[in-house]
Amino acid sequence: MKTTGKIIREKREKKGLLLRHISAELDIDTAILSKIERGERKATREQITKLADILELDKESLLIQYLSEKILYEIQDEDLGIQALKVAEKTIKYGVSKNK
């Protein structure tokens, strides 16, 4: 499975950068970045965009992956998750004016 964390770790290692290099730029402890890369913690949206910049990853792709994980997190262990996803998709396509 491709995950946000794995994408980040892979690219970081490919670039020969250490946790402390990146975490310094993000202004967080290495412990958190370690956890983010291993999927033990979620990054913030801001961290994702910074990481894309620092690691020269495609920002849109990374954000899509990140957001999809946030969505999945919301419906984890919900039997009706898939159906909720479909309703959400229809709603967003339909036109999101919640008036009336």
Add this chain to the structure above:
Amino acid sequence: MKTTGKIIREKREKKGLLLRHISAELDIDTAILSKIERGERKATREQITKLADILELDKESLLIQYLSEKILYEIQDEDLGIQALKVAEKTIKYGVSKNK
């Protein structure tokens, strides 16, 4: 637009029940229920299932609606929201083992 709040309010009024009747059962202030019905606040998952019981609403349908709103809330004002939804859907269908 059909929303969780509107479904609840409509059914409550159809039953001739007052905010204070329902909010007492939910053990919250009427102010919150009022806000939930008007979409100013989100309900908790527990409140949704209780509301379905109290108002004799179909629990699954109400939960699907509720969850879809939670999802949409996550991606509100995200340009890449729709794409994230699609990725989430694929992931969930594919098989959600995040191993390897």
Add this chain to the structure above:
DNA sequence: TTACATTTGACAATTATTGTCAAGTTAATA
């Protein structure tokens, strides 16, 4: 074994969510 990178887990700080309360509207009607 020393040195350095990473991981782990307890817990602190911060932020978001959920709630109360009291005062303000609204609408029906005495």
Add this chain to the structure above:
DNA sequence: TATTAACTTGACAATAATTGTCAAATGTAA
């Protein structure tokens, strides 16, 4: 119009979730 009951509003308190630090533990290579 004055009263009353239902609902709404907004300030703020309580609680819960998230995000962070730190120090010690683990792994790994020289």
